[in-house]
Amino acid sequence: xxxxxxxxxxxAMYKSMVTIRLFETRVSELFxxxxxxxxxHLYIGEEAVATGVCAHLKGQDYITSTHRGHGHxxxxxxxxxxxxxxxxxxxxxxxxxxGGSMHIADVDLGILGANGIVGGGPPIAAGAAFGIKYQxxxxxVACFFGDAASNQGTFHEGLNLASVxxxxxxxxxxxxxYGISVSQARHQNISDVADRxxxxxxxxxxxxxxxxxxxxxxxxxxxxxxxAGKGPSLIECKTYRWxxxxxxxxxxxxxxxxxxxxxxxxxxxxxxxxxxxxxxxTDEGIAAIKKEISEKVxxxxxxxxxxxxPALQEILDDVYTGGSVAV
Amino acid sequence: xxxxxxxxxxNEALRQEMRRNPKVYIAGEDVGLYxxxxxxxxxxxxxxxxxxxxxTPISESAIIGMAVGSSAAGLIxxxxxxxxxxxxxxxxxxxxxxxxxxxxxxxxAKLPMVLRxxxxxxxxxxxxxxxxxxxxxxxxxxxxxxxxxxxxxxxGLLTTAMRDGNPVVFxxxxxxxxxxxxxxxxxxxxxxxxxxxxxxxxxxxxVVATMHMVHKALAAAELLAKDGVSVEVVDPRxxxxxxxxxxxxxxxxxxxxxxxxxxxAHAGSSxxxxxxxxxxxxxxxxxxxxxxxxxxxxxxxxxxLEQEFIPSEAKIIEAIHEVLGKAVPA
Numbered sequence: 001x002x003x004x005x006x007x008x009x010x011x012a013m014y015k016s017m018v019t020i021r022l023f024e025t026r027v028s029e030l031f032x033x034x035x036x037x038x039x040x041h042l043y044i045g046e047e048a049v050a051t052g053v054c055a056h057l058k059g060q061d062y063i064t065s066t067h068r069g070h071g072h073x074x075x076x077x078x079x080x081x082x083x084x085x086x087x088x089x090x091x092x093x094x095x096x097x098x099g100g101s102m103h104i105a106d107v108d109l110g111i112l113g114a115n116g117i118v119g120g121g122p123p124i125a126a127g128a129a130f131g132i133k134y135q136x137x138x139x140x141v142a143c144f145f146g147d148a149a150s151n152q153g154t155f156h157e158g159l160n161l162a163s164v165x166x167x168x169x170x171x172x173x174x175x176x177x178y179g180i181s182v183s184q185a186r187h188q189n190i191s192d193v194a195d196r197x198x199x200x201x202x203x204x205x206x207x208x209x210x211x212x213x214x215x216x217x218x219x220x221x222x223x224x225x226x227x228a229g230k231g232p233s234l235i236e237c238k239t240y241r242w243x244x245x246x247x248x249x250x251x252x253x254x255x256x257x258x259x260x261x262x263x264x265x266x267x268x269x270x271x272x273x274x275x276x277x278x279x280x281x282t283d284e285g286i287a288a289i290k291k292e293i294s295e296k297v298x299x300x301x302x303x304x305x306x307x308x309x310p311a312l313q314e315i316l317d318d319v320y321t322g323g324s325v326a327v
Numbered sequence: 328x329x330x331x332x333x334x335x336x337x338n339e340a341l342r343q344e345m346r347r348n349p350k351v352y353i354a355g356e357d358v359g360l361y362x363x364x365x366x367x368x369x370x371x372x373x374x375x376x377x378x379x380x381x382x383t384p385i386s387e388s389a390i391i392g393m394a395v396g397s398s399a400a401g402l403i404x405x406x407x408x409x410x411x412x413x414x415x416x417x418x419x420x421x422x423x424x425x426x427x428x429x430x431x432x433x434x435x436a437k438l439p440m441v442l443r444x445x446x447x448x449x450x451x452x453x454x455x456x457x458x459x460x461x462x463x464x465x466x467x468x469x470x471x472x473x474x475x476x477x478x479x480x481x482x483g484l485l486t487t488a489m490r491d492g493n494p495v496v497f498x499x500x501x502x503x504x505x506x507x508x509x510x511x512x513x514x515x516x517x518x519x520x521x522x523x524x525x526x527x528x529x530x531x532x533x534v535v536a537t538m539h540m541v542h543k544a545l546a547a548a549e550l551l552a553k554d555g556v557s558v559e560v561v562d563p564r565x566x567x568x569x570x571x572x573x574x575x576x577x578x579x580x581x582x583x584x585x586x587x588x589x590x591x592a593h594a595g596s597s598x599x600x601x602x603x604x605x606x607x608x609x610x611x612x613x614x615x616x617x618x619x620x621x622x623x624x625x626x627x628x629x630x631x632l633e634q635e636f637i638p639s640e641a642k643i644i645e646a647i648h649e650v651l652g653k654a655v656p657a
Contacts, residue, residue: 062400095433103431112399113432117423123392124424130393131400134352134378141396154419157389164384318434319468321492325568326521 005216007280011289013055013212014275017047017268019293020071023080026297027070027087031247036087038100043071045210045242048267049174050075052215053142053235056223062110062128062141064121067102068174068241069114072144076111078104084300090307097310098318118179119149122158122171129167129232140168140226142219148179150193159232163200166231170222173236174209180245181253194236202232209237210267213274240265331511334504336478337367337443340485341405343515345375348403351489354381355390355407355443364409365445365504387417394440394494395425403439403489410456411446411498414463425494426469439492441485447539447589448637449502454625457633459590461537464496465566465599471495471520472566476541478509480564483518490517500538500589507542521568525577529559532647533577535600536560536587540619540638544587547643558647566596574600575608582613583650587643592620614650619643 024042031040043050046068054063054075065072073083078094086093086104094104105113112128115121125143132139149155150173162169173193177184184191197204203225207218215237222233240262244251251259275281281289316324331339345351353359353368353375359382362369372380383390387408394404408414414421421442428436448457464472471493475481481499488495526541527548536544541562548558561577563570578584584604586597597618604616619638627633 062396064396093433095431095435098433099431105428105432105435107399107432107435112396113428113436115424117419120419120424123389123420124396124399125392126389127393127396127398127404128400129396131397131402134397134402135400153416154388154392157384157386158392160384161386161389161393319430320471321429321437321439325471326571327567327569 009055010275010278010280013051013216014271014281015289015293016051016054016075017212017271018290019080020047020050020074021268022290022293022297023074024070026301028243028247030301037089040087040101040247041068041245042241042243042247043068045262045266046174046176046239047071048212048215048271049172049209049237049239050144052212053170053172053219055216056219057110057140057142059110060137060139062112062125062139064112064125064128064141064143065114066121066144066146066149067114067116067118068146069102069104073104073106073111073114077109078106078111080296080300081303085304085307088304088307089309090304091310091314092303092307096314096318119145119152119154121145122155125169126158126162126167129162129169130165132168138227140170140223143169143171145171145173146179147173147175147177147184147193148187150196151188159196159200159202159234162232163202166229168226168229169232170219170226171232171234172219173234174239175236176239176241178241178245178254183253192236194234197234202234204234204236206236206238209239210265210270212267212271328510328512330508331478332505333478333481333507334365334367336482336511337485337499338369338371339511340482341368342371342374344486344489345371345379347515350401351403351405352379352381353405353407354383354393356383356385356409358382358407363407365501367499367504368407387413388420391417391420391425391442394442395420395428395438398438398440399436405441405443405489408442408444411444411460412455412458414444414460421470421494422467426467430469437492438494441488441495441497443497443499445499445501447500447502448626448633449539451628451630451633453628457626459588461498461566462590462595462599465596469494470567473497473520473564474537474566475499475564476503476538476562478507478511480518480524482511483516484564486515487517487520491520498538502539518564520565521570523561523563523570523573525559525573526562527558527560529557529581531557531581532583532585532650533559533561533574533581534585534587534643534647535563535574537563537596538589540587540589543638543640544643547640547647550640551644551647556647556651571603571607574604578604578608579611582611584612584616585619585643585646585650586616587619587638589621589637591623592618593623595620614652617646617650619646
C-alpha cells in the first residue's frame, strides 16, 4: 500500500460495497416478484470496482455509467430512495419515472447517467473531461464500461481523443468475462483489455477487480495523473457478474463451476477480513452495518411502494429545455 | 445595408457569439487551421486560438460525444460534422445520447449544443457527400432542426441556436454558401425558432420550400408572375419546432399547396408538411397537394444526372400549373 487510508474512508468503502450488494439483492427479489418493469442488470459481484474508483471522486468529478449502473450510482453517492423509486417507474424516482434502470442519472452529483448503449459512455466522458479542462478545473471523469464495450468504435474514439488532447479521464473496464452471452475468448483476440492502452500511448493496468484495495490504488494513480494534466489511463478490473446479463437470464453459456469459483472470490468477505486485520471493524460492527443498510434498503422499497405514479400529462414534459415545442 | 454570402453570415454569427460568450467553442474536422472545408469557420482559429477552435480527429462519434459531455459540464459546443452523410457513423451519440438525455433523466440535464453540418446536391460530390436528411432529425424528439435559406436567416438562426439550450441540428445547404448573397445587419440578432417566413407574397398558390429550394421556388414564382400567376413562397426556416400556423393561413388564402424539398418525397419533410395541411386545412383546398422533390435514388454523380436529381424551376412550375388546373389565368 503506497498510502495509508484513513479508517473512516475504509469504512465508507465497506458500506458502499454492502449497500450495492443489499440493494441489488433486494432488486433481484422485487423483479422476480413482478414489482419492477423492464430490463434489470445487476452489479452483484462487481462491487469492489465502482467502490474503489469512486472513493477518490469529489463532488465536481463526473462518472459515465453503463446498463449495469446501480453500483456506480451508489458508489458516487446516489440516493437509494430515488434510485429504487426510479426502478419502480414512480414519479419520485431520479428521472420522474421516465428513465428506469438503464438511465438513472444525477447530474448534480456528477453522474452523467447509466446508459443503455454498450459503448455509449467513452465519447461523453471525453467531452465532460474537455469541459473540465476548458474551464480550468482540476476535476476528473471516471468512465465505466465492460469488456464487450471495448470492441465498440466509440471506445477507441473516446480513448484516442482523450489521449491526443490529454484529457482528465480514467477509463475503467469492468471485465466480467462476458458480453451478454459471448465469452471474452469468443469476442476478442486478447485476454487483457488493458493492452489496448498501448495503441494510445497511455498507461494500461490490470487489477484484481474483486480486491477493492487494489482497485483503489490503481484508480488513485490514474486520477492523480489525470488531475495533474497528464492525460487518461485505462484500468482493467478483472471481475465477474454473479447474476445473468439481465434478471431472468438462464445463463446457458457458462458452467456452474465457473460461477461457483468466482463466488468464492466474493469481494465483500475478502474486504471484511482485511478490515478486521487492520482493526477497522469487528464482527459486531459488520453485523450492525449490514442491519443499518438493510433497513435503508427496506425504507427505499417502502418509499417506492408508497410513491405515486407519474401523472399521465407528465408524458409531454422535459423533452426540451425551455418547455415543449410546437410541432 | 451591406451584403454577405451565406457562408460569411454564418462565420459572423459564430465570431460575434464567441466574442460575447466564452463558453462557446467550436470543434470539428478541419475547422481550425484550415477554416472549415467550405470556409465557414475561416479566421476563427486565428482570433480565438486552438483552445476554442478545435481541430478534431476524423472521429465523428467523439465529436458529438464531446459536445454532449462538455455541454453537460457547462459549455456551449458548436460542433461540425463535415457532411450530413457522415452522421451514419455517429448517429448513436446524437439519437440515443444528446436527444434523449434530458427526457430520460427526468428533465435534469441541460444540453446546449449546436451540431452544424452541410447537406445537399449540386457540387458533383456524389452519393455519400450530397444527401438531404432533414427528416431523419425531425423524427427524433429532443432535437431542434434548422434549415436556413438566406444569409440573413442563417446568421439570426445560428445565433438563436447557440443560445437555445437544447441540441440543435443546424443544416446548411452547401450550394448556398458562396452563391447566395444578401443583406445582413452588422449587429447580432436572433430569429426565433418555429416562425416561418413568407419570402414572397402571393394569392393563387402557396409554395412551401426549404433551403436551396426556396431560391428555386422564388425563381419559378418570378417566371409565373409574367403569366399573371401570383405565387406565395413560405420558408419554414425551422422544421422542429414547426410553424404550422403560417402555412395553414397561407393555404386558407390561396387554396392550393405545392411543397418543394430536395429531400426525397417518401417519408420526407414534404410528406409531413402535406399531412399537416391535409389535416388542418382540407376544406380550404381546391386541389390535391403536390410535392416536388428529388427522385427516390441516391444522389448521382454525373452532372447531367445530378441536375436531373435536383428539383428544377420547370418542375415547380409544372406542379403549380397542375394544382391550378383550369384556374390558370390566361
